[in-house]
Amino acid sequence: MQRPILAFAQDSVGDWFATLSCGHTQHTRHQPPFQSRPWVATEEGRQSKLGELLECPYCERWELPEHFVAFHQTPEFTEATIPAALLKDHTTKPGIWAKILVTEGTLRYHLDGSGQTFELCVGTLGIVVPEAPHHVEPLGPVRFSVEFYQAPKVVR
Structure with missing residues (x-):
């Protein structure tokens, strides 16, 4: 990439x-x-x-930079409350990574640029690479949130 x-x-x-x-x-x-x-x-x-x-x-290899820090986590979504934007192709901003954290059920994670798909469940993270088109698809009842990461802010 x-x-x-x-x-x-x-x-x-x-x-x-x-x-x-x-x-x-x-x-x-x-x-x-x-x-x-x-x-x-x-x-x-x-x-x-x-x-x-x-x-x-x-x-x-979808490797989150080691020095990046979490700065925001979404509320928990279910199959009924997933925002429409997550169900269609979208990207994160430059330099912004994310982890998809499933707490119940199964979520299909589509990496649209590469054509790959992954089934995410409890204990299996989905790593979102900056600017890479992707979307999710619930496979029945599911609960998940998304945690966003960025480079640490430099304090001067």
Whole structure:
């Protein structure tokens, strides 16, 4: 899954990494002949890459960034109270992840961009990747809520 580059920083050994819109980071080393990224060596080069897309393997595996924190949880929904918007294709905003938490019954989770579906029940989380089209479908009586995650706010 490709994600825009938002910023660059250096790790503890001085290697550059990109921060992606999903919240994940990825090293952007210049190590010829394996990786040719001479642009990473200059501020101008790095600035020229802001907004460009970079493949994010963590999003492909639905891995919520470890440092993200919960900031909102919906009320509990049932098969009768699911908002219509959740039953049709929708996405979260850039950088916003979610967990679908089923407390009773079974909910089918459709990842529309990939054509995959999962049956979620008690103890099985549905991970929502930012900006990935998805919707849910109750399979009989069900109770669930959605918990939203984002990068921690920086206090200055």
